[in-house]
Amino acid sequence: MTYVRRLAEFAVACRDGELPEAVRGDVPGRVLDVLGNCLAAYAGTTAGTTAGTTGGTTADATGGATGDTAEAAAAVLRGVRRWGGAGEASAIGSGDRVPAPSAALVNGTLAHALDFDDTHLPSVLHPSACVVPAALAVAQSVRAPGGEPVAAIAAGIEVCARLGMASYLPQERNSLFFEQGRHATSICGTLGAAVAAGLLLGLGAEEVAHAVGVAASMGAGLLEANRTGGTVKPVHCGWAAHAGVAAAVLAAEGLTGPPTVLEGRFGFFQAWLGGRYDADALLEGLGERWELLRTVYKPYPANHFTHPLIDCALALRRGGLDPARIAEVEAGVAGPVLRTIAEPWQDKARPRSPYHAKFSGPYTLAAALLGGGGLGLALDDFASLDPARLELAGRVRCVADERASQLFPRAFAAVVRVRLHDGSTLEQRVDSSRGGPEHPLSAAELETKFRSNASRALPPGQVSELAEAVRGLGSGGTADDVLARTAIRPS
Structure with missing residues (x-):
């Protein structure tokens, strides 16, 4: 046949x-x-x-x-x-x-x-x-x-x-x-x-x-x-x-x-x-x-490649991170997803529309760091482009992470490293995003x-x-x- x-x-x-x-x-x-x-x-x-x-x-x-x-x-x-x-x-x-x-x-x-x-x-x-x-x-x-x-x-x-x-x-x-x-x-x-x-x-x-x-x-x-x-x-x-x-x-x-x-x-x-x-x-x-x-x-109404970043951000917030103390953020993701959620950087750091923001690693990460609704980030979080989230997104740098790249695309993984204004750092890693094969809804x-x-x-x-x-x-x-x-x- x-x-x-x-x-x-x-x-x-x-x-x-x-x-x-x-x-x-x-x-x-x-x-x-x-x-x-x-x-x-x-x-x-x-x-x-x-x-x-x-x-x-x-x-x-x-x-x-x-x-x-x-x-x-x-x-x-x-x-x-x-x-x-x-x-x-x-x-x-x-x-x-x-x-x-x-x-x-x-x-x-x-x-x-x-x-x-x-x-x-x-x-x-x-x-x-x-x-x-x-x-x-x-x-x-x-x-x-x-x-x-x-x-x-x-x-x-x-x-x-x-x-x-x-x-x-x-x-x-x-x-x-x-x-x-x-x-x-x-x-x-x-x-x-x-x-x-x-x-x-x-x-x-x-x-x-x-x-x-x-x-x-x-x-x-x-x-x-x-x-x-x-x-x-x-x-x-x-x-x-x-x-x-x-x-x-x-x-x-x-x-x-x-x-x-x-x-x-x-x-x-x-x-x-x-x-x-x-x-x-x-x-x-x-x-x-x-x-x-x-x-x-999906638990979050955004491009699936952004989900492990959202998970990392929510975990950091649950751990007591005060967003006001953030100086800059490094977001490590699988290399192949950078072109979707991180490039071109000027567009991803400042999305053109609420829908475009769903495909932005910097913006979705900033939205989760500043708080979200629903199951962690909800539709209302993309009702408009929030100035505070845009400002924080401008301080997010997305890079390829070796471990996330190895796991991709059977799982969506990420690591988020936050440098605070006092010079100290916080790190959170997720090897399989919420809702994924390892953690289904x-x-x-x-x-x-x-x-x-x-x-x-x-x-x-x-x-x-x-x-x-x-x-x-x-x-x-x-x-x-x-x-x-x-x-x-x-x-």
Whole structure:
């Protein structure tokens, strides 16, 4: 079999057979996290602030605490409204019914807008933000039985993560996508979304393979916005979800993809990675060893590379550090992440926007040193650029740390050294960030995160209804039961 056919056979077996209990039990948490992130992002849009007076805590005239990229989601929603079309699926928050590909576009953008979505390591992918919106949109449009979205999401995330793992070469200590400035999430996520959508459309293995083959010509994404600003990055996940749904629909209508779309001379791995990839990581143990279960949740709404710095800062504060005594700070991180969170220094020391600040090592470290909310640093900490944090960020120097570099990207590590005005120094090291593989969020912490996010848009009773509907997926509940509870209701 060709690579794509093996992936397709695996995916169809997920739908038509029995998922492992651990996998089936894991998926509702993915859905819960995505929906919470979507609702918090929607609450910060212009549309959300107009409608979100029913019980949300921060959906006020300022746009809440979600920052400029929430408005990127609002722009996508306005664009989708201009396009029009059949009301097949729900756009989260607004309650608009739009074509399934358009719903996937809106919801995928919302899911990634806060940079609060889950991460697979060591591929450093955010698979759920692409796959879950695509699956829910199609499941709602075809009225799929409740168990089918669970299987489709599991298969789609697994295929996405496997493609990411194929691009990770241990000798490089990084994904080759990232080495070339390409966003692995949106590129691999398009194929994962196509798998999920294809399963829900009832496609067989041959047609699912065609859906992936078509989707492989649609995925894209550049990482320059992480470095120097711009609001396009959240749309990477939205477009991946949209393209995945579109590819599956076209395959259902008879469009075909090349059988060697992945390993061929002009295929996916050659085009994106110059032919360097790990076939075993892609295919070995399919259905037995699940990369889905190695995908971790974020405790802080910022680029994941900043999380160990945040952990170090919070530990120093718990140890009694008075920020007023700080003269300067050295932040040691893995060498490969410097270009994302530390370069160019003048932009990272003084971010251009609250969203840009989420990708700044100096700013996130300063924010944590000066105090944060939520699980340690919260959405409100990125509502605006705080002058005191900017001033402290200007005294932070980021450098490569050998130990953090050795651990990367299987764990995100850092060391923070603080020099005080009296000349003394303090040091804090973290070898695996909170929420990472060594310290995953508990079910209770994930529930707290979801409720905090969802309550920005919905009243407490509706948040509880939504949580119960998500838990019902796979046991009689449907995507429509879930998405019907994501619309902000008039007061």
